Amino acid sequence: MKQTYFTAGPAEMYPTFERHLQEAVAQQLGSISHRSQKFRDIYKFTVEQLRTLMNIPDSHGIFFAGSASEVWERILLNCVEHESFHLVNGSFSTKFYEYAVSLRKFAHSYEKPFGEGFDYGEIQVPEYAEVICVTQNETSSGVQMREPDIHKLKRSNLKKLIAVDIVSSAPYPDLDFDVVDTAFFSVQKSFGLPAGLGVWIANDRCLTKAERLQKYEDSTIGAHHNLPALWKNFKNYETPATPNVLGIYLLGKIAEDLNTIGIETVRKQTEEKHKVLSKYLENSQVFSHAVAEERHRSRTVVVANTTKPSAEVIAAIKKANMVIGSGYGPAKDTQIRIANFPAVSLEQVEALIQEMKKLEG
Ligand SMILES: *Cc1c(COP(=O)(O)O)cnc(C)c1O
Numbered sequence: 001m002k003q004t005y006f007t008a009g010p011a012e013m014y015p016t017f018e019r020h021l022q023e024a025v026a027q028q029l030g031s032i033s034h035r036s037q038k039f040r041d042i043y044k045f046t047v048e049q050l051r052t053l054m055n056i057p058d059s060h061g062i063f064f065a066g067s068a069s070e071v072w073e074r075i076l077l078n079c080v081e082h083e084s085f086h087l088v089n090g091s092f093s094t095k096f097y098e099y100a101v102s103l104r105k106f107a108h109s110y111e112k113p114f115g116e117g118f119d120y121g122e123i124q125v126p127e128y129a130e131v132i133c134v135t136q137n138e139t140s141s142g143v144q145m146r147e148p149d150i151h152k153l154k155r156s157n158l159k160k161l162i163a164v165d166i167v168s169s170a171p172y173p174d175l176d177f178d179v180v181d182t183a184f185f186s187v188q189k190s191f192g193l194p195a196g197l198g199v200w201i202a203n204d205r206c207l208t209k210a211e212r213l214q215k216y217e218d219s220t221i222g223a224h225h226n227l228p229a230l231w232k233n234f235k236n237y238e239t240p241a242t243p244n245v246l247g248i249y250l251l252g253k254i255a256e257d258l259n260t261i262g263i264e265t266v267r268k269q270t271e272e273k274h275k276v277l278s279k280y281l282e283n284s285q286v287f288s289h290a291v292a293e294e295r296h297r298s299r300t301v302v303v304a305n306t307t308k309p310s311a312e313v314i315a316a317i318k319k320a321n322m323v324i325g326s327g328y329g330p331a332k333d334t335q336i337r338i339a340n341f342p343a344v345s346l347e348q349v350e351a352l353i354q355e356m357k358k359l360e361g
Helices: 017-026 037-054 068-079 091-102 147-155 204-214 227-234 245-261 263-283 310-318 346-357
Strands: 060-065 083-088 106-111 131-135 161-165 182-186 198-203 287-289 301-306 335-339
Touching (some): 017 245, 037 060, 037 245, 068 131, 068 161, 068 182, 068 198, 068 227, 083 091, 091 131, 147 161, 161 204, 198 204, 263 287
Parallel strands (some): 131 161
Antiparallel strands (some): 060 198, 182 198, 287 301
């Protein structure tokens, strides 16, 4: 029996995934050379669709990695000589910070408890931090940082670079890439594709920094997928290593489908579904919002406290062929997570709520 996945990644496949996959097989994309015109056309198409969808200007290159967590390392190696600064409020932002420590950077952090979010006004950026690392959508706790706060943070620190993790929200956030230097996501979250492709968006300021660091004899920007190499290849719509051609093709097609709907409509649909879920949580006897502040509630990953053990809830929902996630880490038993990605419709969200209601009283 077919399941509907409300998990936060891997997640429900986008409805057109299967059709595009069949087309990719028909076109024998598994066999084409990544130095062929056919591949360059695919890379270019995906870039064009993402530029339209996410309003990414030509100042930014779009590169491919194995996953988003690879991009954490790329940003830290290529854009940080000594010091990074991290907003930390959950498992993923913690890992970004820990990557910096592992790479022997002097990593500063401003931490908030699990379930709490950041507002611009309270953030003090250390003077010598070179990159401000922000997790726009903290998937573990369901906390978002609103775009205007991110933009203000950068505008008041113009000499620093800002890196934004939009792994489990893209393309929903309306980021202004005139101020955001670099951002990244993985395709197995909101784009509804199988895992195995990370997307790195970075501007010429990141490149300039990487080129400067590359000349230093006592440090390294890494050998694999460093930004100067990615950028040099990108100019011809090529990649330094043999890439995930299938993933890049599918991402371009899904982005095209989302562009056909229109990003404004995609955002409205996301908000509509979020509202329905929120309203249910507000009135439920079993479930309640895990994130207290409405403005900090993620629009794409809804996290709820549950009075019944999460395993019991998940099992009951599973009987109706729907899959939801447990809480993350220490919240595993006491919370559930529900992804609100474009691949699930309002009707599917309503069907999920009907099942959750059966657990009441
Ligand atoms: C999933 C996730 C990552 C890591 O992505 P991978 O594709 O597993 O490398 C990073 N940040 C956030 C916010 C995520 O949700």
